[in-house]
Amino acid sequence: xxxxxxxxxxxxxxxxxxxxxxxxxxxxxxxxxxxxxxxxxxxxxxxxxxxxxxxxxxxxxxxxxxxxxxxxxxxxxxxxxxxxxxxxxxxxxxxxxxxxxxxxxxxxxxxxxxxxxxxxxxxxxxxxxxxxxxxxxxxxxxxxxxxxxxxxxxxxxxxxxxxxxxxxxxxxxxxxxxxxxxxxxxxxxxxxxxx
Numbered sequence: 001x002x003x004x005x006x007x008x009x010x011x012x013x014x015x016x017x018x019x020x021x022x023x024x025x026x027x028x029x030x031x032x033x034x035x036x037x038x039x040x041x042x043x044x045x046x047x048x049x050x051x052x053x054x055x056x057x058x059x060x061x062x063x064x065x066x067x068x069x070x071x072x073x074x075x076x077x078x079x080x081x082x083x084x085x086x087x088x089x090x091x092x093x094x095x096x097x098x099x100x101x102x103x104x105x106x107x108x109x110x111x112x113x114x115x116x117x118x119x120x121x122x123x124x125x126x127x128x129x130x131x132x133x134x135x136x137x138x139x140x141x142x143x144x145x146x147x148x149x150x151x152x153x154x155x156x157x158x159x160x161x162x163x164x165x166x167x168x169x170x171x172x173x174x175x176x177x178x179x180x181x182x183x184x185x186x187x188x189x190x191x192x193x194x195x
Contacts, residue, residue, distance in 0.1 A: 133187025
C-alpha cells in the first residue's frame, strides 16, 4: 500500500485534488487523466520491468532484498521518472509544479541508485521523507492550500513505514533513518531555488 513506487501517485493526487484551483491551471475535468498517466509511468512500467527481471533471473524476487540486485531496477525507475518530468516540462499545458515535483522524485530515485552501489539504504524511507519534504515545500509555496492535514498524515505514515521496515528486519536503523533524511533534505534543498 505504501510501496515507494505508489508514493508519486498519492502525492500527485494531493496536488491535483487538494491544492486550491488558484494554484493550478489544469482543468479539473482532465486531472484524472494526468493522475492515470503518472500511475502508469511511475508504478506500472517499473513494476512490470521488475517482474520481467525476476522471470529472466536477473532478480531473486520483487522485494530486491540483495543490495547488489537493486542497481538496474533503480536506474530504470529513475529514467522512467525523469522522462515523466521531462514530459511535464516540455508540454506547456502543465504547470511548473508538475515537473518540479516529479524532477525531485526522479532525483531521489537516482540518489537511491547511487547510494545502493555501496550501501543498502531504505528506498521506502527515502520515499516517505521525500513526500513529507515536498508537502512542506508546497505548503510554503501555497499557504492557502492548507496542507497541514496531509503533512500530519505524512508524518504518521512515515513513522509507520519506517517502523515496518525495522520490524521486518529489512534494514538497519541507520539505513532507515538515513533514507528518511536523504529524501526529506533533498526535497527541501531542491526547493531553495524557488525561495
